[in-house]
Amino acid sequence: MPRESRIQQRARATEILRRLRRRYPDAKCELNWSTPLELAVATILSAQCTDKRVNLVTPALFKKYRTARDWARTPRETLEREFHSTGFFRNKAKNVRALMARLDAEFGGELPGDFDVLVSLPGIGRKTANLLVATVFGKPGLVVDTHFIRLSNRLGFVKGETDAVKIERALQKIVPEKDWTDWSHGMVFHGRRCCLARKPDCGNCPVSDLCPSVRAAGAKTG
């Protein structure tokens, strides 16, 4: 694919999103939750773990822990045991307790809706903060996870880039702000269902004519 201008990149991104919306009309966050605190916990648990596994673990937790104080006052060892099957359980237990203690002490037990406040809280990085503002508060957010990183490279919007913050900044200039959330969901859905890490299904891809990596169809690609 020849070198594109920024205008051409934006036009290509708009067309990619149009097609992904058509392919995945129900694209959304696949973690189960019913309150902002629940999504915050589920998102922390989803690090290095599948959403499917998290969704198996969280129903019992959400029944038991209703408020930030409930979480914050639970002994770390108990949470470690309950988080065990999601991996990295020690860190996750530490982060959930610290986050909930801050929310209880400083925010009336509620999750704040401001991105900059969210990223200042324990256990909340940019990816989680973007997911929370986008999913809970309906604000635009680019949620740069492993699928987003892989697809941004394969689609040629970044080159050999693995730094999530750099990719977020690059895509902010290409995807219109109003579409950031849909773009994020589109990347995850497409990455999970078609543009798989080991074997992208380029023959069944709705954006293959817009993708510089299409020739790698069927082969292992990075």
Ligand code: SF4
């Ligand atoms: S053409 Fe292939 S590499 Fe490109 S987005 Fe589609 S599945 Fe992924």
